[in-house]
Amino acid sequence: MHTTDVNEGVEDAKEWLAKAFRRVRLTVISKIEQNESIYRELDASRAKVTLKEKDANPKSQAGADSRKTFTDHMVVVDWTADRGWADPEIVPHAAFTLMPTASVLHYSTVCYEGMKLYRGFDGKLRLYRPDENAARLATSAERISLPAPPPAEFKALVKKLCSIDGPKWLPQSRQGEYLYIRPCIIGTDPSMGFDIPKEARFFIVISGWETVAETAPSGLRLLTSRADEIRAWPGGSGNFKVGPNYGPTLRNLGQTKGRGYDMTLWLFGPDSRITEALCYLEKYLELVTSPVGDGLILPGITRQSVLTLASERLREGAATAYNLEPLEVVERPLTMSDLAAAHDEGRLLAGLAVGTTYFVTPVGEIDWNGKQILLDSAENKHLLAIKGWLSDIMYGKVESEWAEIVDE
Numbered sequence: 380m381h382t383t384d385v386n387e388g389v390e391d392a393k394e395w396l397a398k399a400f401r402r403v404r405l406t407v408i409s410k411i412e413q414n415e416s417i418y419r420e421l422d423a424s425r426a427k428v429t430l431k432e433k434d435a436n437p438k439s440q441a442g443a444d445s446r447k448t449f450t451d452h453m454v455v456v457d458w459t460a461d462r463g464w465a466d467p468e469i470v471p472h473a474a475f476t477l478m479p480t481a482s483v484l485h486y487s488t489v490c491y492e493g494m495k496l497y498r499g500f501d502g503k504l505r506l507y508r509p510d511e512n513a514a515r516l517a518t519s520a521e522r523i524s525l526p527a528p529p530p531a532e533f534k535a536l537v538k539k540l541c542s543i544d545g546p547k548w549l550p551q552s553r554q555g556e557y558l559y560i561r562p563c564i565i566g567t568d569p570s571m572g573f574d575i576p577k578e579a580r581f582f583i584v585i586s587g588w589e590t591v592a593e594t595a596p597s598g599l600r601l602l603t604s605r606a607d608e609i610r611a612w613p614g615g616s617g618n619f620k621v622g623p624n625y626g627p628t629l630r631n632l633g634q635t636k637g638r639g640y641d642m643t644l645w646l647f648g649p650d651s652r653i654t655e656a657l658c659y660l661e662k663y664l665e666l667v668t669s670p671v672g673d674g675l676i677l678p679g680i681t682r683q684s685v686l687t688l689a690s691e692r693l694r695e696g697a698a699t700a701y702n703l704e705p706l707e708v709v710e711r712p713l714t715m716s717d718l719a720a721a722h723d724e725g726r727l728l729a730g731l732a733v734g735t736t737y738f739v740t741p742v743g744e745i746d747w748n749g750k751q752i753l754l755d756s757a758e759n760k761h762l763l764a765i766k767g768w769l770s771d772i773m774y775g776k777v778e779s780e781w782a783e784i785v786d787e
């Protein structure tokens with residue numbers, strides 16, 4: 380036999396072996412993929428995008444400007460306890476179906492986030508501290524027995540949706556404005572029994588938000604909750620953004636608005652503890668707010684931002700750079716009696732309600748069982764400074780690691 384024949388034989392055998400290996404490998408992979416017991420983590424890079432075919436409402440080119448207007452697309456990702464997360468889908472914004480027995484419809488297995496997409500004065504789109512929303516969504520989901528998207532995948536999906544809908548719905552002509560982003564997880568398990576949902580859906584929609592004068596020029600008017608109604612209590616879920624906290628407070632909100640106030644200030648316990656993201660300014664000067672550790676207060680991202688900025692820039696030694704008197708940031712349980720005493724002794728300078736939706740809003744009045752506490756918050760220089768700093772970050776007037784650019 381010639382050496383060349385031998386070599387050819389070896390080459391043939393090698394090729395045959397390589398083919399056989401490839402076949403075996405493919406079979407193994409497809410067996411693994413079919414195997415339903417393999418749990419898959421959410422992978423934003425596998426998102427399948429189906430764009431809306433044509434725009435039924437050409438006027439929307441001007442951008443979304445009402446809470447009833449939604450952008451063209453939404454993110455939908457299904458989850459099951461056995462298989463984990465399906466590939467994410469970005470599809471035209473539309474109704475989706477649920478079984479009438481879906482867990483969320485009976486047991487309120489739902490948690491959500493509220494974020495904004497900002498069109499900066501430099502023309503760029505930004506998200507504000509999205510990692511914080513991702514982290515809070517995960518803690519809320521855990522509280523209500525739902526699966527949570529891994530923070531990096533959450534952020535990637537939010538950014539992807541914003542980069543698709545942002546340019547049209549928040550065009551360059553709307554610098555200094557925003558859209559509202561609502562990521563949400565619901566239990567979709569249709570089993571009738573009362574149990575932890577084994578099926579869930581994570582979705583993200585974006586709505587407009589009318590640009591209205593934020594509040595009356597003198598500030599928000601708050602009415603404290605009735606003694607026989609409680610929104611948050613120790614061991615409850617008031618410190619998580621889970622749906623069941625909100626529905627039962629709507630009746631109260633209706634009554635509050637019916638009496639001409641803007642919002643309910645929820646209290647808890649015999650000493651009337653304030654359980655909302657409310658800060659006030661004392662003459663000393665102190666910026667006082669309740670701590671979040673005791674389960675009564677939602678750990679707000681705006682609240683944390685206000686406290687951080689105030690303690691960095693308004694402390695002794697720093698505030699003079701801004702032509703402001705220094706103040707101290709104090710976290711201690713806030714009660715209505717404290718607030719009323721501060722008011723009566725002339726120590727109460729201003730109050731503010733903080734959150735993504737209404738941003739940093741001056742409080743003009745608190746009505747506590749008929750006792751009127753009037754505040755001169757709207758023109759308070761410290762509050763205006765904090766508000767300005769935050770807004771400069773959100774709209775890109777200054778660089779900050781709190782603001783993340785969305786590519787478009």
Ligand SMILES: *Cc1c(COP(=O)(O)O)cnc(C)c1O
Nearest residue numbers: 656677679680681682733734735
């Ligand atoms: C979402 C929310 C806030 C605001 O939190 P941010 O992270 O600042 O938007 C405040 N209070 C309650 C009860 C909330 O649900």
